[in-house]
Amino acid sequence: MRLSQLILPDLDEAFARDREAVAELFEELHTEDFADLIERAPIELAVQMLLALDPEQGAEVLASVEPDLQVELYRRLGPERAAPLVHEMPSDDRADFVAELPDADADALLARMDPEEVADVRLLRQWEDGTVGSLMSTDVLAVPATMTVDQVIGQVRTHGDDAETVYYVYVLGPSRELMGVVSLRELIFARPDAAVAEVMREEVKAVQPAMAAEDTARLIQHYDLIALPVIDDQHRLLGLVTVDDLSDALAEEVTEDIHKMGAVRPLEDSYFGTDFVTFVRKRAPWLVALFVGELFTGDAITWFDDVIQRATVLVSFLPLIISSGGNSGSQSATLIIRALAVGEVNLSQASRVLSRELAMGVTLGLLLATIGALRALLWGDGGAIAITVGLTLVAVVTLGTVVGSMLPIFLERIGLDPAVSSTPFIASLVDLIGIVIYLSLASWILV
Amino acid sequence: MRLSQLILPDLDEAFARDREAVAELFEELHTEDFADLIERAPIELAVQMLLALDPEQGAEVLASVEPDLQVELYRRLGPERAAPLVHEMPSDDRADFVAELPDADADALLARMDPEEVADVRLLRQWEDGTVGSLMSTDVLAVPATMTVDQVIGQVRTHGDDAETVYYVYVLGPSRELMGVVSLRELIFARPDAAVAEVMREEVKAVQPAMAAEDTARLIQHYDLIALPVIDDQHRLLGLVTVDDLSDALAEEVTEDIHKMGAVRPLEDSYFGTDFVTFVRKRAPWLVALFVGELFTGDAITWFDDVIQRATVLVSFLPLIISSGGNSGSQSATLIIRALAVGEVNLSQASRVLSRELAMGVTLGLLLATIGALRALLWGDGGAIAITVGLTLVAVVTLGTVVGSMLPIFLERIGLDPAVSSTPFIASLVDLIGIVIYLSLASWILV
Numbered sequence: 019m020r021l022s023q024l025i026l027p028d029l030d031e032a033f034a035r036d037r038e039a040v041a042e043l044f045e046e047l048h049t050e051d052f053a054d055l056i057e058r059a060p061i062e063l064a065v066q067m068l069l070a071l072d073p074e075q076g077a078e079v080l081a082s083v084e085p086d087l088q089v090e091l092y093r094r095l096g097p098e099r100a101a102p103l104v105h106e107m108p109s110d111d112r113a114d115f116v117a118e119l120p121d122a123d124a125d126a127l128l129a130r131m132d133p134e135e136v137a138d139v140r141l142l143r144q145w146e147d148g149t150v151g152s153l154m155s156t157d158v159l160a161v162p163a164t165m166t167v168d169q170v171i172g173q174v175r176t177h178g179d180d181a182e183t184v185y186y187v188y189v190l191g192p193s194r195e196l197m198g199v200v201s202l203r204e205l206i207f208a209r210p211d212a213a214v215a216e217v218m219r220e221e222v223k224a225v226q227p228a229m230a231a232e233d234t235a236r237l238i239q240h241y242d243l244i245a246l247p248v249i250d251d252q253h254r255l256l257g258l259v260t261v262d263d264l265s266d267a268l269a270e271e272v273t274e275d276i277h278k279m280g281a282v283r284p285l286e287d288s289y290f291g292t293d294f295v296t297f298v299r300k301r302a303p304w305l306v307a308l309f310v311g312e313l314f315t316g317d318a319i320t321w322f323d324d325v326i327q328r329a330t331v332l333v334s335f336l337p338l339i340i341s342s343g344g345n346s347g348s349q350s351a352t353l354i355i356r357a358l359a360v361g362e363v364n365l366s367q368a369s370r371v372l373s374r375e376l377a378m379g380v381t382l383g384l385l386l387a388t389i390g391a392l393r394a395l396l397w398g399d400g401g402a403i404a405i406t407v408g409l410t411l412v413a414v415v416t417l418g419t420v421v422g423s424m425l426p427i428f429l430e431r432i433g434l435d436p437a438v439s440s441t442p443f444i445a446s447l448v449d450l451i452g453i454v455i456y457l458s459l460a461s462w463i464l465v
Numbered sequence: 466m467r468l469s470q471l472i473l474p475d476l477d478e479a480f481a482r483d484r485e486a487v488a489e490l491f492e493e494l495h496t497e498d499f500a501d502l503i504e505r506a507p508i509e510l511a512v513q514m515l516l517a518l519d520p521e522q523g524a525e526v527l528a529s530v531e532p533d534l535q536v537e538l539y540r541r542l543g544p545e546r547a548a549p550l551v552h553e554m555p556s557d558d559r560a561d562f563v564a565e566l567p568d569a570d571a572d573a574l575l576a577r578m579d580p581e582e583v584a585d586v587r588l589l590r591q592w593e594d595g596t597v598g599s600l601m602s603t604d605v606l607a608v609p610a611t612m613t614v615d616q617v618i619g620q621v622r623t624h625g626d627d628a629e630t631v632y633y634v635y636v637l638g639p640s641r642e643l644m645g646v647v648s649l650r651e652l653i654f655a656r657p658d659a660a661v662a663e664v665m666r667e668e669v670k671a672v673q674p675a676m677a678a679e680d681t682a683r684l685i686q687h688y689d690l691i692a693l694p695v696i697d698d699q700h701r702l703l704g705l706v707t708v709d710d711l712s713d714a715l716a717e718e719v720t721e722d723i724h725k726m727g728a729v730r731p732l733e734d735s736y737f738g739t740d741f742v743t744f745v746r747k748r749a750p751w752l753v754a755l756f757v758g759e760l761f762t763g764d765a766i767t768w769f770d771d772v773i774q775r776a777t778v779l780v781s782f783l784p785l786i787i788s789s790g791g792n793s794g795s796q797s798a799t800l801i802i803r804a805l806a807v808g809e810v811n812l813s814q815a816s817r818v819l820s821r822e823l824a825m826g827v828t829l830g831l832l833l834a835t836i837g838a839l840r841a842l843l844w845g846d847g848g849a850i851a852i853t854v855g856l857t858l859v860a861v862v863t864l865g866t867v868v869g870s871m872l873p874i875f876l877e878r879i880g881l882d883p884a885v886s887s888t889p890f891i892a893s894l895v896d897l898i899g900i901v902i903y904l905s906l907a908s909w910i911l912v
């Protein structure tokens with residue numbers, strides 16, 4: 019049972035009866051809960067609900083709903099009624115909101131905004147998606163180093179309401195360069211008449227706007243921070259990025275990696291939010307590419323047609339052999355791709371990985387070879403087949419671990435995303451070589 | 466070039482020359498950087514470095530290094546010198562630290578700790594790994610509802626230093642039940658003589674200690690919080706859990722899911738931190754299980770030995786056909802597993818997923834069938850082969866999308882982790898059925 023199923027059906031009537039009472043009820047809902055509710059409401063009702071909120075809460079809700087609904091709500095509201103809401107948004111949400119609108123709508127809105135806000139939106143939109151710049155906010159508390167603790171607390175009281183976070187206050191030198199940081203906690207503990215420059219920490223972790231959101235998320239996680247300041251190359255403060263902005267970015271990044279590992283081109287929207295044609299476009303290219311690659315296995319098999327003619331029993335081991343190579347390769351690729359992503363393995367350790375995966379391949383290969391050879395003997399396929407299958411399995415499983423572990427490292431080295439070396443991709447590569455090894459060995463042993 | 470390469474070689478000598486100066490230098494390093502440094506130092510030097518810190522900083526560093534090194538350092542320090550460091554740790558780190566020690570060492574340490582701390586450690590260790598209880602801290606700022614804002618700020622000043630976070634203060638009723646929450650930000654903005662009960666928000670998101678860390682991380686992310694209070698079933702405050710504790714847990718969870726999807730049993734340690742034998746244990750069971758499953762494909766093929774004898778060209782399409790089923794299944798499984806994990810798809814939507822994936826399977830299958838049939842015709846394998854290959858591809862690709870999408874949903878429904886339906890597992894399932902479809906069609910069409 020969802021909250022929305024209880025609330026929405028009666029809301030129309032309630033609005034008609036007592037608008038004030040409904041508005042009061044809304045004030046108690048958490049922004050995210052209200053956003054969930056509005057996403058499930060019919061669009062006319064959604065507009066009414068949004069207008070029943072005070073502009074500040076309305077701005078938060080509008081910033082939190084799905085991008086498609088943002089555009090739809092904006093169109094229903096019109097620029098005149100939307101502008102006050104957009105004015106109340108935090109700077110990062112405002113820039114994202116404008117970016118979602120089609121150009122004509124965006125222009126109509128920008129024409130109704132403060133020139134300062136317009137400049138700010140332009141500044142924030144200049145950074146590419148996936149960078150810190152695209153996620154940062156300019157609503158940051160910054161004070162000159164000459165202030166006292168008491169004066170800084172005064173600043174927090176006055177300007178804190180519009181800031182992205184009040185938990186860190188940044189201390190700036192004469193030309194806005196970042197000199198240090200002081201937390202609200204430290205301000206509370208400090209003597210009120212102390213200079214903020216004495217209280218601040220000078221060692222500030224900071225990032226530049228072009229840095230990848232993923233790397234920044236790792237930094238913020240490693241140092242257990244709530245926010246990081248963003249600075250330009252002259253060390254001047256541009257804004258800040260918070261842990262919640264980054265964790266969303268990181269979750270998207272993980273989804274992208276997982277999709278790539280499953281040979282799907284990353285989706286921009288959710289599973290049900292992606293339409294059928296887009297889905298075909300995301301899945302077909304990889305599937306066709308893998309199919310075309312796998313066509314070569316057909317050629318490889320026809321080269322060995324005579325040996326197959328002589329012993330069709332060879333065919334019955336074919337799927338077993340190629341899947342074993344694919345599976346061991348899949349394991350290695352999965353381990354290495356994730357280890358690279360979280361920084362457990364770096365590029366300089368390629369040879370250490372190789373020697374480990376070689377040993378692993380031989381060990382696992384021998385294990386499967388024993389089972390495979392036993393099976394051949396027990397089913398009465400004869401010693402020659404058993405030896406062929408056994409030797410092939412050792413070779414193919416080792417091939418799998420080596421290709422599976424080295425391909426992601428190679429891709430990372432040449433600057434591509436290692437997650438592209440998906441399980442199906444590795445399996446296809448190993449299939450072809452595995453078949454050639456198997457049938458070559460068979461031709462040689464079964465003469 | 467790492468920091469450690471610059472610092473470590475000269476440190477021994479520096480210690481001998483001027484211990485004080487080195488200690489001063491250490492104070493400027495961030496805890497996490499110091500922990501990285503100490504992890505790379507020889508153990509004797511590591512002990513010296515730790516002892517050069519003041520107990521508070523030493524406690525933070527000891528809590529941050531790898532578990533194995535924690536045990537080793539504890540043994541070198543002995544309970545006498547370790548106890549003051551452990552005393553300074555936050556309650557959650559302290560409980561984790563004690564849990565890492567072998568029983569005898571843990572007992573020696575507990576014997577030297579305050580009875581209150583010992584009770585606290587026991588309380589925190591009662592929760593299973595992966596629950597909020599195992600991650601929470603009891604160092605929480607809580608005040609009675611009768612206090613004024615000014616008194617609460619006084620409490621923050623006095624006790625804030627030991628608290629996990631000072632950004633939220635929890636307001637409790639007469640029997641410690643959670644009545645509300647007030648942020649440091651709100652306290653700063655409020656009138657000093659106002660009652661905290663007036664200023665607090667009564668709508669507090671809270672979790673119970675048995676809740677999965679993963680779900681809690683999602684909650685904290687959804688509502689953009691920094692921390693969540695943990696309450697018992699009588700709504701009494703037990704502790705709190707912070708976003709950085711949870712984000713570590715979430716990253717581990719993602720790694721586990723990715724490993725499962727690649728048919729590796731989740732590792733407890735990092736790639737290089739896992740020894741060879743453990744690795745074999747993590748990889749061999751899945752590999753053997755998949756191998757044994759795939760043995761049945763051999764049986765399936767031998768049933769159709771006569772049709773293969775008649776047309777060995779059929780064999781050359783076999784790897785192509787089974788890999789296409791595996792690849793489309795892998796795509797669907799990847800999409801659905803991730804969509805379930807992030808909550809984009811829920812169990813009640815199974816039929817919507819099924820109809821979508823069916824349509825997707827037929828579409829993608831027709832695409833590959835066209836290429837496959839063309840290939841058969843162009844290579845002169847004849848119309849009957851082209852038709853067999855084409856029909857099989859439509860069937861196998863559709864089979865892949867259906868099995869790949871439904872298996873994760875089925876696993877989630879029966880209470881298993883959907884990530885267990887790994888790409889290799891789906892591929893094996895589809896391989897067997899795909900071979901039977903292919904060779905049955907061939908027997909029927911090629912008579």
